[in-house]
Amino acid sequence: MGSVSVNKMLSIKAFTNSSDHQNVKSMHEIKTDHHQPSINSSHHPQTNNSTSQNLINQYDSKNASTNITHDLRDANALEKNINSSKDSTNNIITQHHEDMGTIITKNGSTTLIKATNSTISAVREVMITKKTQPTIICNPEKSRSEYCELETDVGIVGKTYSVFFVKPSSQVAETDTNINSTSSLWSVRPYARKDDATAMGSVKKWSISAVENQEDVPECTIKHSVPALLFSLGGYVGNNFHEFTDVVIPLFITSRKFNGEVQFLVSDKRLYFIEKYKKVLRALSNYDVIDINEVESSQQVHCFPSAIIGLKRHEKEMRIDPERHTYSMKDFRDFLRETYSLKKEKAIQIINDNNNSSSLQKRPRLLLVTRRRTRAFTNEGDILKTAKSLGYEVIVAEAISNLQKFAELVNSCDVLMGVHGAGLTNIVFLPENAVFIQILPIGGFEWIATNDFGVPAKTMNLKYLEYKIKNEESTLIKDYPLEHAVFTDPFSIGKQGWNAFKSIYLERQSVNLDVNRFKATLVEALHLLRA
Numbered sequence: 001m002g003s004v005s006v007n008k009m010l011s012i013k014a015f016t017n018s019s020d021h022q023n024v025k026s027m028h029e030i031k032t033d034h035h036q037p038s039i040n041s042s043h044h045p046q047t048n049n050s051t052s053q054n055l056i057n058q059y060d061s062k063n064a065s066t067n068i069t070h071d072l073r074d075a076n077a078l079e080k081n082i083n084s085s086k087d088s089t090n091n092i093i094t095q096h097h098e099d100m101g102t103i104i105t106k107n108g109s110t111t112l113i114k115a116t117n118s119t120i121s122a123v124r125e126v127m128i129t130k131k132t133q134p135t136i137i138c139n140p141e142k143s144r145s146e147y148c149e150l151e152t153d154v155g156i157v158g159k160t161y162s163v164f165f166v167k168p169s170s171q172v173a174e175t176d177t178n179i180n181s182t183s184s185l186w187s188v189r190p191y192a193r194k195d196d197a198t199a200m201g202s203v204k205k206w207s208i209s210a211v212e213n214q215e216d217v218p219e220c221t222i223k224h225s226v227p228a229l230l231f232s233l234g235g236y237v238g239n240n241f242h243e244f245t246d247v248v249i250p251l252f253i254t255s256r257k258f259n260g261e262v263q264f265l266v267s268d269k270r271l272y273f274i275e276k277y278k279k280v281l282r283a284l285s286n287y288d289v290i291d292i293n294e295v296e297s298s299q300q301v302h303c304f305p306s307a308i309i310g311l312k313r314h315e316k317e318m319r320i321d322p323e324r325h326t327y328s329m330k331d332f333r334d335f336l337r338e339t340y341s342l343k344k345e346k347a348i349q350i351i352n353d354n355n356n357s358s359s360l361q362k363r364p365r366l367l368l369v370t371r372r373r374t375r376a377f378t379n380e381g382d383i384l385k386t387a388k389s390l391g392y393e394v395i396v397a398e399a400i401s402n403l404q405k406f407a408e409l410v411n412s413c414d415v416l417m418g419v420h421g422a423g424l425t426n427i428v429f430l431p432e433n434a435v436f437i438q439i440l441p442i443g444g445f446e447w448i449a450t451n452d453f454g455v456p457a458k459t460m461n462l463k464y465l466e467y468k469i470k471n472e473e474s475t476l477i478k479d480y481p482l483e484h485a486v487f488t489d490p491f492s493i494g495k496q497g498w499n500a501f502k503s504i505y506l507e508r509q510s511v512n513l514d515v516n517r518f519k520a521t522l523v524e525a526l527h528l529l530r531a
Contacts, residue, residue: 134168138186138208145192145250147310148208154307155217156228156265158298160207163230163309166217167210185209190267190310191232192250199235199246204267204293206230206309220303226261228307229254229285230292234268240399241422241452243273245318248280250311252332253325260286263304267293276401283339318425318456329459336428340404342411347434350530364529366392366522367410369399369418369426375441377419378475378512386515390522399423415525419511420449427453432461435525439513440468442476443505444490463528467521475510 134152152165191203211217231251236242255262262285266274269291274281281289290297314321322328336342348364366387370377377383380396387394395413399422400406410416410429417437418424427436436457440449449466457464471477471487480486485493486504494501 134165136165136210138188143312144194144315145310145313146188146194147190147254147308147312148186148188150208150307150309152306154228154304155220156230156292156302156304156307157218157300158265158267158292158294158302161204161267162207162209163307164209164211164217166214167212188309189232190230191235192246192311192313193235193242196235199242202234202268203232204234206267208309218301221300223303224263225305226263226287227258228263228265228302228304229258229311230265230267230307230309231311232268233266233270233273237270237273239422241318241425243277244425244428246313247273247311248277249318249320249332250313251280251284252335253314253320253327254308254312255284256327256331256335258285260284263287264289265292265302266290269293272401276403279339279404280336283335316455317452319459329456330461333428333460336407337411340407340411340429342407342429342431344411344431346432347414347430348529349433350526363391363393364414364526365412366394366415366417366525367413368394368396369416369423370396371419371421371423372398374507374509375419375421376510378510379515382515383513383518386519387522390519390526392522399426414529420445420453424453427457427460427462430460430462433463433529435463435465435528437465437467437521437525439511440466441505441509441511442469442471442474442487442490443501443509444494445505463525465521465524465528467518469511470514470517473512473514475512476504476508479508 134150136148136150136152138148139146148163150163150165155164156162186208187205188208189200189203189205191200193199229251231247233247235246237247255264260283264281264285264287266289274289290302292298292302312325314325320327320329320332322331337345348362350364351361368377368380368383368387370380384394384396392415395409397406397409406426407429410426411431413430413434415435415437416424416427416430417439419439419441424436424438430436436453438449438453440446446468454464454466471482476486482488490501490505493504
């Protein structure tokens with residue numbers, strides 16, 4: 001797949017003292033020259049029919065230098081030294097690694113500063129080498145997803161669900177987390193919910209092999225000049241909430257750093273997803289998505305200068321940890337606002353909140369998210385009448401697959417309310433400081449409602465309100481007496497299994513909102529919008 005000439009390279013292995021990390025946490029490579037594969041530099045893949053072309057060539061180390069020094073200094077002194085040198089040289093590279101801190105390379109001299117004291121106890125080993133060695137990091141223990149980062153030439157074959165690279169003479173990643181140096185095979189299910197057996201049941205497993213001999217590697221048939229990012233559209237794709245928390249947000253976390261210069265490969269393709277999120281996919285990659293399992297494409301040997309198999313994600317739902325992933329939920333929402341050309345950045349600020357429509361200079365827009373079948377409002381008319389009497393402009397809509405249209409609608413509103421469900425995921429399109437009201441049906445939804453939407457809403461800079469209905473507001477009162485366990489002990493229903501819980505609380509329950517009781521929540525939302 002091409003040789004790589006690198007002038008200087010330093011590999012640092014960092015050991016951690018965190019109780020959560022028993023093995024090596026990570027390895028970071030710094031190269032003072034650009035990694036330039038010798039394959040065609042065109043951005044578009046090209047077909048190669050030469051039988052003599054190997055998949056992976058030997059690395060060229062003729063120009064490698066051993067004059068690399070390693071130095072650890074006081075952070076302040078180092079920064080002062082680096083700053084004073086900026087005018088005299090441009091050969092300074094600064095990179096941040098989530099586990100090690102900030103690493104600066106200047107003219108081949110590398111220094112680690114601002115190391116994270118809670119995780120880094122020592123830099124145990126410095127490897128100086130004349131050859132470029134691949135960095136392979138797979139399956140971090142703490143992650144909720146399975147993935148491998150392959151910083152080396154890679155071949156991918158869809159027909160056999162296989163990824164391979166030439167094994168170096170010494171296993172560079174032998175001490176990385178969950179890497180067995182004596183094994184040449186790993187497997188990854190590239191869907192970001194690895195502990196959910198139901199979700200992972202529809203996700204195909206990909207094998208990753210380190211081939212011993214270059215002669216055993218099949219010939220490239222299509223060469224790509226940008227890295228590959230392979231992920232699955234299996235699992236719970238089809239559910240709006242899971243599409244965001246399992247795919248879209250992890251895809252943003254994993255691919256944003258490439259600034260579009262990355263090729264997406266999808267496994268377990270669902271055309272519906274590609275169409276629904278086409279603007280997101282195009283905003284993150286400059287290239288058309290490749291269905292790696294499609295008949296014609298699956299026959300090819302796709303070759304890339306590097307690859308990521310699987311997606312990174314936050315351990316919690318609908319969140320991004322900026323300390324681990326560089327980006328934040330604010331960055332993600334800014335990305336969505338730009339991608340869908342959303343005009344409203346901030347929610348309305350009410351000059352006064354006397355709850356009199358005539359006193360409001362501009363009426364706040366309230367979006368009532370409805371559902372057709374389960375967990376629907378049975379008295380929408382009463383809710384609209386009450387909200388309008390308080391000064392709201394009310395819009396009633398059901399979440400639709402036309403994301404552009406619905407994103408624009410949500411973004412135009414100042415308050416969004418709805419019964420707990422996947423449709424509430426659209427709060428990602430609300431303007432800053434908007435109010436989100438989640439209606440909790442009976443059934444012990446407090447924990448899941450808080451973790452799926454309540455806490456994430458706050459990380460999105462939204463104001464969050466929660467309204468828990470009474471037993472009398474649930475339509476289940478028509479099917480069960482108030483003394484039944486459905487009302488008195490939802491936990492016992494849950495112990496009967498997910499299907500029992502779902503069939504009662506999710507599939508058979510709707511909400512007849514007590515508007516006199518709910519009115520106080522609408523008033524509180526107005527208070528939150530005041531200037």
